[in-house]
Amino acid sequence: xxxxxxxxxxxxxxxxxxxxxxxxxxxxxxxxxxxxxxxxxxxxxxxxxxxxxxxxxxxxxxxxxxxxxxxxxxxxxxxxxxxxxxxxxxxxxxxxxxxxxxxxxxxxxxxxxxxxxxxxxxxxxxxxxxxxxxxxxxxxxxxxxxxxxxxxxxxxxxxxxxxxxxxxxxxxxxxxxxxxxxxxxxxxxxxxxxxxxxxxxxxxxxxxxxxxxxxxxxxxxxxxxxxxxxxxxxxxxxxxxxxxxxxxxxxxxxxxxxxxxxxxxxxxxxxxxxxxxxxxxxxxxxxxxxxxxxxxxxxxxxxxxxxxxx
Amino acid sequence: xxxxxxxxxxxxxxxxxxxxxxxxxxxxxxxxxxxxxxxxxxxxxxxxxxxxxxxxxxxxxxxxxxxxxxxxxxxxxxxxxxxxxxxxxxxxxxxxxxxxxxxxxxxxxxxxxxxxxxxxxxxxxxxxxxxxxxxxxxxxxxxxxxxxxxxxxxxxxxxxxxxxxxxxxxxxxxxxxxxxxxxxxxxxxxxxxxxxxxxxxxxxxxxxxxxxxxxxxxxxxxxxxxxxxxxxxxxxxxxxxxxxxxxxxxxxxxxx
Numbered sequence: 001x002x003x004x005x006x007x008x009x010x011x012x013x014x015x016x017x018x019x020x021x022x023x024x025x026x027x028x029x030x031x032x033x034x035x036x037x038x039x040x041x042x043x044x045x046x047x048x049x050x051x052x053x054x055x056x057x058x059x060x061x062x063x064x065x066x067x068x069x070x071x072x073x074x075x076x077x078x079x080x081x082x083x084x085x086x087x088x089x090x091x092x093x094x095x096x097x098x099x100x101x102x103x104x105x106x107x108x109x110x111x112x113x114x115x116x117x118x119x120x121x122x123x124x125x126x127x128x129x130x131x132x133x134x135x136x137x138x139x140x141x142x143x144x145x146x147x148x149x150x151x152x153x154x155x156x157x158x159x160x161x162x163x164x165x166x167x168x169x170x171x172x173x174x175x176x177x178x179x180x181x182x183x184x185x186x187x188x189x190x191x192x193x194x195x196x197x198x199x200x201x202x203x204x205x206x207x208x209x210x211x212x213x214x215x216x217x218x219x220x221x222x223x224x225x226x227x228x229x230x231x232x233x234x235x236x237x238x239x240x241x242x243x244x245x246x247x248x249x250x251x252x253x254x255x256x257x258x259x260x261x262x263x264x265x266x267x268x269x270x271x272x273x274x275x276x277x278x279x280x281x282x283x284x285x286x287x288x289x290x291x292x293x294x295x296x297x298x299x300x301x302x303x304x305x306x307x308x309x310x
Numbered sequence: 311x312x313x314x315x316x317x318x319x320x321x322x323x324x325x326x327x328x329x330x331x332x333x334x335x336x337x338x339x340x341x342x343x344x345x346x347x348x349x350x351x352x353x354x355x356x357x358x359x360x361x362x363x364x365x366x367x368x369x370x371x372x373x374x375x376x377x378x379x380x381x382x383x384x385x386x387x388x389x390x391x392x393x394x395x396x397x398x399x400x401x402x403x404x405x406x407x408x409x410x411x412x413x414x415x416x417x418x419x420x421x422x423x424x425x426x427x428x429x430x431x432x433x434x435x436x437x438x439x440x441x442x443x444x445x446x447x448x449x450x451x452x453x454x455x456x457x458x459x460x461x462x463x464x465x466x467x468x469x470x471x472x473x474x475x476x477x478x479x480x481x482x483x484x485x486x487x488x489x490x491x492x493x494x495x496x497x498x499x500x501x502x503x504x505x506x507x508x509x510x511x512x513x514x515x516x517x518x519x520x521x522x523x524x525x526x527x528x529x530x531x532x533x534x535x536x537x538x539x540x541x542x543x544x545x546x547x548x549x550x551x552x553x554x555x556x557x558x559x560x561x562x563x564x565x566x
Binding site: 055073074076077079089100 | 312314315317318320321322324325328332395396399400401404405406407408409410561565566
């Protein structure tokens with residue numbers, strides 16, 4: 001079954017801004033799905049429509065087979081939303097926030113209290129349960145919103161930039177948590193600006209730009225499209241700049257070399273030529289995140305197509 | 311009503327009550343102080359010079375009106391500020407993403423306003439006992455009028471908050487509409503003291519019916535028939551609830 005099935009979705013805001021121009025999006029049950037796009041691409045509008053915070057202009061949205069037009073209660077019950085902005089009452093305690101959220105979904109208070117303990121403990125917030133939410137750090141607030149979204153035990157969790165502004169340690173612990181709940185069967189849809197995050201977590205991906213889906217495929221298939229990578233090689237300080245035959249390369253300074261390598265050629269020849277010149281390679285890294293390169297390329301090609309069509 | 315809706319309604323109501331109890335210095339203490347001043351100044355100091363009003367001491371006469379005045383302002387203020395804050399902080403989205411029907415959202419917020427109004431009513435009544443012995447003519451009329459009036463103004467506060475874009479917008483109606491109508495609604499005087507023309511004009515003020523219905527419950531006297539008061543209250547409540555429901559259901563001011 002499709003966890004999410006969107007067809008021909010459009011949204012035009014009152015001022016005339018067309019945020020979505022007829023998007024189709026399909027997410028399988030149990031998937032870990034990334035929805036990527038530049039700022040203002042339509043990601044949050046899409047999430048808003050799925051979660052009933054934004055009224056769509058046209059198109060259909062089905063959540064686990066429940067139409068948001070005809071069976072909204074069932075559709076809403078399947079979704080847990082972690083929005084981009086902090087949207088809880090800053091004066092309420094963490095415990096009140098999560099227990100109340102469960103209550104809105106019809107979860108009886110005694111069960112809600114047990115779940116509050118479970119999720120606040122899992123997200124390392126239990127010690128803070130009686131403190132007002134405004135006293136939490138940014139990372140804790142993000143985790144609180146995840147705990148709140150899980151209180152009615154949804155089948156699908158939608159996270160809109162959940163790790164924005166969070167330090168790397170907490171971000172990694174959140175990744176571990178999200179992987180765990182995904183393995184337990186919860187479908188996850190994630191928007192993020194950290195492309196490393198999407199590459200690490202997600203199996204399938206859609207790229208949206210200016211209200212149009214420009215790519216919708218598996219992460220593996222997308223990364224296989226990358227046929228050229230740029231590597232940065234750190235060298236000891238060189239009196240004579242190294243040279244490579246058959247490669248596009250740049251000597252950035254007297255100890256840094258950049259090389260463009262085609263995927264099917266490989267790096268062996270680079271190392272062989274450097275060894276022959278007596279150059280030691282101290283370390284090596286990708287110049288940019290692989291997905292980042294593809295993302296920029298996809299968005300640019302989508303824009304060219306749109307400009308051509310216009 | 312299904313169990314799910316009942317749980318959601320109870321949750322909203324508890325959340326609303328917790329809110330006004332948490333900030334009790336802002337919500338419960340001021341009416342007690344203001345009404346004590348009214349009792350001292352208008353009841354004891356000036357009232358003793360005024361003499362009797364419709365066969366009762368002036369203090370006895372104004373007590374029901376002053377309780378009603380507190381009920382009206384507090385039920386309105388509770389929902390308008392709570393709902394607008396929820397919009398402002400965006401935590402109204404917690405309700406909008408959940409499968410909570412619009413009528414439950416309206417009932418929950420209004421229920422919170424009614425609870426605060428009843429609590430304020432009790433506090434002001436207790437304060438008035440320091441100044442006068444209260445008599446009760448018809449307890450059922452008191453309770454029904456109290457609940458219907460507080461629910462009416464709580465619903466009006468919700469409608470105000472739906473349209474409000476700034477905090478100024480939620481203080482305009484109480485300042486420019488509610489306060490004048492309440493002061494001219496027969497809290498401090500009997501309509502029979504007015505010339506016939508102004509009596510007719512006063513009867514276009516809905517608060518006259520609420521104050522008089524409530525006074526009838528305490529003293530057994532009223533400038534208007536208490537059944538008319540109750541009938542109007544039921545009618546106004548139905549109209550306001552329908553408007554509030556439609557606004558929330560269409561997502562006015564809360565959905566893009």
